[in-house]
Amino acid sequence: MKINITEIIGYFAIAVxxxxxxxxGTKITGFAVTDNETGVVNVTISGxxxxxxxxxxxxxxxxxxxxxxAGATINSEGSQGEGTWAAQNGQLVLENIGNxxxxxxxxxxxxxxxxxxGTSPTFKAKTTDSASNTxxxxxxxxxxxxxxxxxxxxxxxxxxxxxxxxxxxxIDFELYIPNDATGEKTVGIVAIGTYT
Amino acid sequence: xxxxxxxxxxxxxxxxxxxxTIAIQFSNTEEVSTTTPVTGNSIKGSSVGINILPPQxxxxxxxxxxx
Numbered sequence: 001m002k003i004n005i006t007e008i009i010g011y012f013a014i015a016v017x018x019x020x021x022x023x024x025g026t027k028i029t030g031f032a033v034t035d036n037e038t039g040v041v042n043v044t045i046s047g048x049x050x051x052x053x054x055x056x057x058x059x060x061x062x063x064x065x066x067x068x069x070a071g072a073t074i075n076s077e078g079s080q081g082e083g084t085w086a087a088q089n090g091q092l093v094l095e096n097i098g099n100x101x102x103x104x105x106x107x108x109x110x111x112x113x114x115x116x117x118g119t120s121p122t123f124k125a126k127t128t129d130s131a132s133n134t135x136x137x138x139x140x141x142x143x144x145x146x147x148x149x150x151x152x153x154x155x156x157x158x159x160x161x162x163x164x165x166x167x168x169x170x171i172d173f174e175l176y177i178p179n180d181a182t183g184e185k186t187v188g189i190v191a192i193g194t195y196t
Numbered sequence: 197x198x199x200x201x202x203x204x205x206x207x208x209x210x211x212x213x214x215x216x217t218i219a220i221q222f223s224n225t226e227e228v229s230t231t232t233p234v235t236g237n238s239i240k241g242s243s244v245g246i247n248i249l250p251p252q253x254x255x256x257x258x259x260x261x262x263x
Contacts, residue, residue: 006198006200006203007198007203009203009207010198010202010203010206010207011198012210013203013206013207013209013210014206014210016210016211016213016214017206017209017210017213019217020210020213020214020216020217021213023217023220023221024213024216024217024220048236049236049237049238050238051238051239051240052240053240053241053242055242056241056242056243057242057243057244057245058242058243058244058245059244059245059246060244060245060246060247061246061247062247062249063246063247063248063249064248064249064250064251065248065251066251067251069251084249085246092242092244094240094242098238102238109241116246116248173244175246177246177248179251181248182248182249182250183247183248184245184246184247184248185245185246185247185248186243186244186245186246187243187244187245188241188242188243189241189242189243189244190239190240190241191239191240191241191242192237192238192239193237193238193239194236194237195236195237195238
C-alpha cells in the first residue's frame with residue numbers, strides 16, 4: 001500500500017480545523033463548572049496613607065499671666081485661666097486623606113521646657129472627632145482627654161479612619177504658663193500615620 | 197482524493213484556526229494576582245504658637261493719684 005503523505009497532511013489539517021472549531025469559545029477547565037461565561041475585570045488599587053492638617057496653625061496670641069499668679073492655664077477651647085490672653089476657640093484639624101486606615105501618633109518637636117520655659121510648665125493635647133466625623137478615631141486614644149504631649153511618640157488613634165465623614169479629628173491644646181516664662185514661643189506638632 | 201492545492205489551503209486554514217484557538221484559550225485564562233501589603237508612614241507637621249508677655253504688675257495707683 002502506497003502512503004500518500006499529501007493526503008495524510010490533508011486529513012491532519014482537517015482534524016486540526018475540526019478541533020479548532022470545536023474548541024473556539026470554550027475553556028479548558030478539566031470539568032465544566034458552569035454554562036455561563038464570566039468576564040473578569042482586574043484592577044489594582046494601591047493602599048496609600050496620607051495625612052493633612054487642614055488647620056495647621058494655632059496661635060494663642062499675646063498675653064500675660066495675671067499679677068500675683070504663679071501661672072496661667074489656657075486652652076484652645078476658650079479658657080484663658082489666670083491670664084490676659086484672648087479666648088482661643090480654635091484647634092488644629094487633622095484629616096486622613098489617604099485610602100487606608102492609619103495608626104496615628106502625635107508628638108512635639110521640642111520639650112515643654114524648651115517650648116514654654118519657666119518653672120514647671122505643662123503642655124497637653126486632646127483629640128476629638130471633628131463635627132460630623134464621629135468614629136474617625138477609635139482604638140487606643142491616649143489623648144481622649146487632656147494628656148501631656150511631648151517628644152515621645154504617643155498613639156492618638158490606633159485606628160484613624162479614611163472614609164469620607166469619618167476621617168477628621170480636632171486637636172486641642174492646654175498650656176500652663178508659669179509667671180517666669182516670657183517671649184514668643186512656637187512648638188511643632190508632628191503627626192505620623194502608619195499603615196499596613 | 198485531496199489535491200496538493202486543497203491540502204495547502206487546508207493546512208493554512210488549520211494553522212490560522214489553531215492560532216485563534218490558542219489565543220482565545222490564553223485570553224480566557226484568569227490571572228491570579230497577589231497583593232503585597234503596603235506599609236509606610238505619612239508625616240505631617242503643624243505648629244502651636246504663643247506670645248508670653250511679662251507678668252502684669254498690679255497697679256498700686258488709685259484713682260486721683262499721680263505717679
